Amino acid sequence: xxxxxxxxxxxxxxxxxxxxxxxxxxxxxxxxxxxxxxxxxxxxxxxxxxxxxxxxxxxxxxxxxxxxxxxxxxxxxxxxxxxxxxxxxxxxxxxxxxxxxxxxxxxxxxxxxxxxxxxxxxxxxxxxxxxxxxxxxxxxxxxxxxxxxxxxxxxxxxxxxxxxxxxxxxxxxxxxxxxxxxxxxxxxxxxxxxxxxxxxxxxxxxxxxxxxxxxxxxxxxxxxxxxxxxxxxxxxxxxxxxxxxxxxxxxxxxxxxxxxxxxxxxxxxxxxxxxxxxxxxxxxxxxxxxxxxxxxxxxxxxxxxxxxxxxxxxxxxxxxxxxxxxxxxx
Amino acid sequence: xxxxxxxxxxxxxxxxxxxxxxxxxxxxxxxxxxxxxxxxxxxxxxxxxxxxxxxxxxxxxxxxxxxxxxxxxxxxxxxxxxxxxxxxxxxxxxxxxxxxxxxxxxxxxxxxxxxxxxxxxxxxxxxxxxxxxxxxxxxxxxxxxxxxxxxxxxxxxxxxxxxxxxxxxxxxxxxxxxxxxxxxxxxxxxxxxxxxxxxxxxxxxxxxxxxxxxxxxxxxxxxxxxxxxxxxxxxxxxxxxxxxxxxxxxxxxxxxxxxxxxxxxxxxxxxxxxxxxxxxxxxxxxxxxxxxxxxxxxxxxxxxxxxxxxxxxxxxxxxxxxxxx
Ligand SMILES: Nc1ncnc2c1ncn2[C@@H]1O[C@H](COP(=O)(O)OP(=O)(O)OP(=O)(O)O)[C@@H](O)[C@H]1O
Ligand SMILES: [Mg+2]
Numbered sequence: 001x002x003x004x005x006x007x008x009x010x011x012x013x014x015x016x017x018x019x020x021x022x023x024x025x026x027x028x029x030x031x032x033x034x035x036x037x038x039x040x041x042x043x044x045x046x047x048x049x050x051x052x053x054x055x056x057x058x059x060x061x062x063x064x065x066x067x068x069x070x071x072x073x074x075x076x077x078x079x080x081x082x083x084x085x086x087x088x089x090x091x092x093x094x095x096x097x098x099x100x101x102x103x104x105x106x107x108x109x110x111x112x113x114x115x116x117x118x119x120x121x122x123x124x125x126x127x128x129x130x131x132x133x134x135x136x137x138x139x140x141x142x143x144x145x146x147x148x149x150x151x152x153x154x155x156x157x158x159x160x161x162x163x164x165x166x167x168x169x170x171x172x173x174x175x176x177x178x179x180x181x182x183x184x185x186x187x188x189x190x191x192x193x194x195x196x197x198x199x200x201x202x203x204x205x206x207x208x209x210x211x212x213x214x215x216x217x218x219x220x221x222x223x224x225x226x227x228x229x230x231x232x233x234x235x236x237x238x239x240x241x242x243x244x245x246x247x248x249x250x251x252x253x254x255x256x257x258x259x260x261x262x263x264x265x266x267x268x269x270x271x272x273x274x275x276x277x278x279x280x281x282x283x284x285x286x287x288x289x290x291x292x293x294x295x296x297x298x299x300x301x302x303x304x305x306x307x308x309x310x311x312x313x314x315x316x317x318x319x320x321x322x323x324x325x326x327x328x329x330x
Numbered sequence: 331x332x333x334x335x336x337x338x339x340x341x342x343x344x345x346x347x348x349x350x351x352x353x354x355x356x357x358x359x360x361x362x363x364x365x366x367x368x369x370x371x372x373x374x375x376x377x378x379x380x381x382x383x384x385x386x387x388x389x390x391x392x393x394x395x396x397x398x399x400x401x402x403x404x405x406x407x408x409x410x411x412x413x414x415x416x417x418x419x420x421x422x423x424x425x426x427x428x429x430x431x432x433x434x435x436x437x438x439x440x441x442x443x444x445x446x447x448x449x450x451x452x453x454x455x456x457x458x459x460x461x462x463x464x465x466x467x468x469x470x471x472x473x474x475x476x477x478x479x480x481x482x483x484x485x486x487x488x489x490x491x492x493x494x495x496x497x498x499x500x501x502x503x504x505x506x507x508x509x510x511x512x513x514x515x516x517x518x519x520x521x522x523x524x525x526x527x528x529x530x531x532x533x534x535x536x537x538x539x540x541x542x543x544x545x546x547x548x549x550x551x552x553x554x555x556x557x558x559x560x561x562x563x564x565x566x567x568x569x570x571x572x573x574x575x576x577x578x579x580x581x582x583x584x585x586x587x588x589x590x591x592x593x594x595x596x597x598x599x600x601x602x603x604x605x606x607x608x609x610x611x612x613x614x615x616x617x618x619x620x621x622x623x624x625x626x627x628x629x630x631x632x633x634x635x636x637x638x639x640x641x642x643x644x645x646x647x648x649x650x651x652x653x654x655x
Binding site: 056059061063089090091092093094097098100102105106107108109110111112116119120123124155157168171 | 546547548549550551552553554555556557558559562566567570571574644645646647
């Protein structure tokens with residue numbers, strides 16, 4: 001896969017907080033990463049770790065009472081956090097597209113598929129309806145929907161969940177975006193379709209140089225798809241790096257725990273490891289490292305201050321005082 | 331679709347017959363029209379003649395039987411008071427009421443949906459809160475009082491609009507309407523606004539509640555993520571979804587608006603069927619009351635049918651063959 005040095009999208013110290021009655025939820029708290037054209041970045045973490053909010057923040061679509069309170073989102077050098085609504089609208093669905101988590105909810109139930117696709121084309125291109133419809137049909141064909149011409153005039157409820165997610169993916173592809181943020185787009189699908197969609201997305205991105213941010217909690221998906229991976233925990237990226245390095249030699253105990261909890265063939269018969277405890281509430285994060293209460297390696301220093309970001313190897317980042325490998329070696 | 335129509339028709343016929351029976355017997359039980367209709371000075375022979383002419387000497391079941399047989403032929407009887415066919419009396423006055431109700435409906439839906447959308451999108455803004463306060467006012471103001479106040483301000487003080495009556499009408503396809511003359515419209519505004527106010531408040535509440543719910547849905551966010559303009563998101567994606575409950579409720583309310591425009595018609599001396607009904611009840615003019623109620627039931631049935639059709643247009647998940655009637 002071609003790698004270009006210029007980052008297409010760079011997220012820098014992004015902070016998105018929800019100012020609720022119960023207090024401030026730091027859903028995204030100082031997240032930094034970048035993606036190059038054609039690169040696939042996996043964003044992994046447990047439920048509630050802030051993956052979706054990170055995606056919405058990039059597009060400026062954070063729901064009330066959420067707000068981006070700090071950091072920058074640089075798309076081709078332009079800071080989107082400072083951009084106005086009109087500029088964001090030009091980019092959304094056009095240069096940066098997003099596929100949502102729940103395929104049953106992303107299509108408007110009372111509008112036909114062609115209406116929902118044609119409007120997406122015509123929001124960004126001066127083409128007539130016939131041309132927009134043709135593009136819509138081609139996009140449906142590309143994601144493997146049989147008889148796209150007929151399916152265009154159907155309503156969402158006439159599609160299965162998997163088909164709806166393909167429609168959502170087709171909508172994201174319509175304007176040939178530079179970046180696609182895919183928020184667990186295959187979680188709701190069965191395994192064969194999942195593999196098929198993964199393969200097709202990977203191929204499309206390779207062909208067009210589109211960067212892909214793939215949000216998931218499934219490490220197995222990431223290992224087959226992504227070039228690089230960011231592991232998120234409680235609003236922070238605790239570890240990042242090339243996917244093979246991170247999965248083979250995890251440094252953060254949380255990453256190690258995630259890997260240990262994935263079933264695999266060569267460990268058949270062994271008990272699956274589990275990360276003890278539960279994801280902490282964002283309103284009651286412990287002082288220091290948010291993971292320390294569940295961490296086998298935690299020491300006293302972990303309670304004092306959240307670990308800063310370090311660079312343990314070239315191309316990798318880590319937020320931990322007691323990395324996994326180092327502990328085991330000693 | 332055909333099955334749906336046939337079932338619908340059967341139900342409608344049944345409702346009409348049951349309704350006719352109930353009203354016929356009900357009015358019979360209230361009192362003897364002879365007492366009201368015949369002047370006390372008339373001698374016995376005259377009284378007897380009138381009673382026979384009206385068919386009131388026959389036993390109830392026979393009167394009922396005659397009525398049903400005639401009704402099948404489209405004859406709902408003659409008014410005891412006016413001597414004209416009851417149906418004709420009603421049809422003469424129906425256009426005025428329909429016109430009033432329809433204009434009120436248009437006002438209620440357009441104003442209500444627009445204000446409700448606004449209040450739903452910006453629930454905490456000053457405008458949003460004012461709209462909601464206004465809708466509470468609209469719920470609680472009595473119809474006749476509002477009518478009188480409007481007359482006082484716009485007819486008496488400012489003298490911009492007439493205080494009552496129907497104004498000039500033109501004939502369109504044989505129906506007299508005041509929608510197409512300036513004078514007619516100026517007579518229509520105040521009663522229509524009066525009649526619309528309550529329903530407007532209702533639509534505002536429905537539209538606001540719908541908007542607040544729909545605005546949080548993923549598909550609205552997804553529509554924004556596609557880069558659509560906010561007006562397209564609001565007026566296509568949100569609006570079409572909130573119209574489903576609005577249409578249902580307004581359909582039900584339109585019937586009651588037609589049937590019970592009585593107060594407004596009285597305040598504005600509007601020559602509709604409401605006035606006719608009141609007079610007929612006072613005079614125990616049974617044929618007119620029965621014909622009126624049957625007409626109302628008929629209109630309700632028509633409206634329900636129209637609502638079902640609209641519903642299937644708005645919501646693709648509803649198919650008429652499956653629709654519960
Ligand atoms: N509308 C909101 N109001 C208040 N807090 C919110 C809101 N949306 C998200 N959050 C907070 O942000 C945190 C992160 O949410 P997010 O949806 O990004 O999680 P996620 O990593 O995508 O999880 P999942 O895998 O379940 O989708 C949540 O735990 C929640 O506390
Ligand atoms: Mg999510």
